[in-house]
Amino acid sequence: MLRSTLLAAARSGVVRAAVEAGPFEPLVQRFVAGTTVDAAIAAARTITTDRLVTVDHLGEDTTDRAQADALVAAYRSLLRRLGDEGLADRVEVSVKLSAFGQRLPRDGEKIALDSARQVCEAAAAVGTTVTVDMEDHTTTDATLTTVRDLRLDFPWVGAVLQSQLRRTEGDCRDLAGPGSRVRLCKGAYDEPESVAYRSAAEVDLSYVRCLKILMSGRGLPMVATHDPRLVAIARHLAQRYGRSVRDYELQMLYGVRPNAQTDLAARGLQVRVYLPYGTEWFGYFMRRLAERPANLAFFARSLMSR
Numbered sequence: 001m002l003r004s005t006l007l008a009a010a011r012s013g014v015v016r017a018a019v020e021a022g023p024f025e026p027l028v029q030r031f032v033a034g035t036t037v038d039a040a041i042a043a044a045r046t047i048t049t050d051r052l053v054t055v056d057h058l059g060e061d062t063t064d065r066a067q068a069d070a071l072v073a074a075y076r077s078l079l080r081r082l083g084d085e086g087l088a089d090r091v092e093v094s095v096k097l098s099a100f101g102q103r104l105p106r107d108g109e110k111i112a113l114d115s116a117r118q119v120c121e122a123a124a125a126v127g128t129t130v131t132v133d134m135e136d137h138t139t140t141d142a143t144l145t146t147v148r149d150l151r152l153d154f155p156w157v158g159a160v161l162q163s164q165l166r167r168t169e170g171d172c173r174d175l176a177g178p179g180s181r182v183r184l185c186k187g188a189y190d191e192p193e194s195v196a197y198r199s200a201a202e203v204d205l206s207y208v209r210c211l212k213i214l215m216s217g218r219g220l221p222m223v224a225t226h227d228p229r230l231v232a233i234a235r236h237l238a239q240r241y242g243r244s245v246r247d248y249e250l251q252m253l254y255g256v257r258p259n260a261q262t263d264l265a266a267r268g269l270q271v272r273v274y275l276p277y278g279t280e281w282f283g284y285f286m287r288r289l290a291e292r293p294a295n296l297a298f299f300a301r302s303l304m305s306r
C-alpha cells in the first residue's frame with residue numbers, strides 16, 4: 001500500500017515540486033553521486049579501487065525530441081570523459097529508453113533506438129559497454145525489441161529483466177545464449193497482479209528460478225540485488241554450474257549496503273555499483289524511498305523539521 005502510494009507519487013508533478021524544493025539533500029546524496037559529470041567521475045574513480053561501475057545519467061519519461069537529443073549528447077560527453085580518464089575498462093553506462101523518447105507519440109520507439117545506437121557507438125569508441133534499464137511492464141516488449149536490434153551491431157549490449165513479472169522466466173530462457181549480458185533485478189515499479197507477482201515471497205522464488213536459468217546458460221548473469229539470501233544463492237548456483245567469479249557479476253545501487261559491496265569485493269567477487277548522477281533525480285529517488293520504509297521515516301523527519 002505504502003509502496004504503491006510512493007510509486008504513484010513518483011509520477012506526480014505536485015509531489016515532485018514539493019520534494020525538489022525540500023531540504024532533502026543529505027538523503028538524495030546518499031543515492032545520487034551529484035548533479036555533474038565531474039561528480040560522477042569522482043565517485044566512479046573512488047569506487048573503482050575495488051569494484052566496477054555502471055553510470056546512469058538520470059532522466060526518464062522524456063516529453064520532447066530536444067530533451068532526448070540533449071541526453072544523447074550528455075552520454076557522449078560522459079563516455080568521452082570515461083575514456084580520457086582511463087576508466088572505461090571498469091566503468092560502463094546504463095540507459096533508460098523512456099529518457100530517449102520511447103514514449104513519444106510519433107516514432108518514439110525509433111527515436112529511442114537511434115539515440116541508444118549513438119550511445120553504443122560512443123561506448124564502443126572508448127571500449128566499454130551499455131546496459132538498457134527496464135521500466136514498467138507496458139514497455140517490456142518494446143525495450144527487449146530495441147535490445148535485440150542494438151545487439152545486431154553491438155552484441156555486448158546488456159538487458160535488464162525483473163523477477164516480479166510473470167513473463168520473466170521465459171525472457172531469461174530467450175536471453176541466456178552465448179555472450180548475453182543480463183541484469184536480473186526484482187523490479188522497482190508497481191505492477192498489476194495480472195502481469196506480476198505481488199508478494200515478496202513470490203518475487204523472490206521467481207528470482208531464484210530466473211537465476212537458475214541464467215547461471216546454467218551461456219551468457220553473463222548480472223545479479224542485481226541487495227538481498228543477502230539471493231546473493232548467497234547466486235554464489236552457490238555459480239559454483240554448481242561451474243562458473244568462476246569472473247563469469248558473473250553481483251550488482252548493487254550506489255548508497256545501498258555499501259559495506260556489503262566492499263566486503264564481497266574483498267572476497268574476490270566482481271561487484272558492480274549502479275551510479276546515478278544528474279539533476280533529474282526525483283523519480284529514481286522516490287523508487288528508492290518506496291523500497292525501504294526506513295528511508296521514508298528519515299524523509300518524514302526531514303519534512304517535519306522544516
Ligand code: FDA
Binds near residue numbers: 132134162
Ligand atoms: P529488497 O528490496 O528485498 O531489499 C533487500 C535488502 O536490501 C533490504 O532489506 C535492505 O537492507 C536493502 N535495500 C534494498 N533497497 C534499499 C533502499 N532503497 N535503501 C536502503 N536499503 C535498501 N529495477 C527496475 O525495475 N529496473 C531496472 O532497470 C533496475 N535496475 C537495477 C540495477 C541494479 C544494479 C540494482 C541493484 C537494482 C536495479 N533495480 C531496477 C531495482 C530493483 O528492481 C529493486 O527495486 C531494488 O534493487 C531493491 O530490491 P532488492 O533486490 O535489493 O531486494
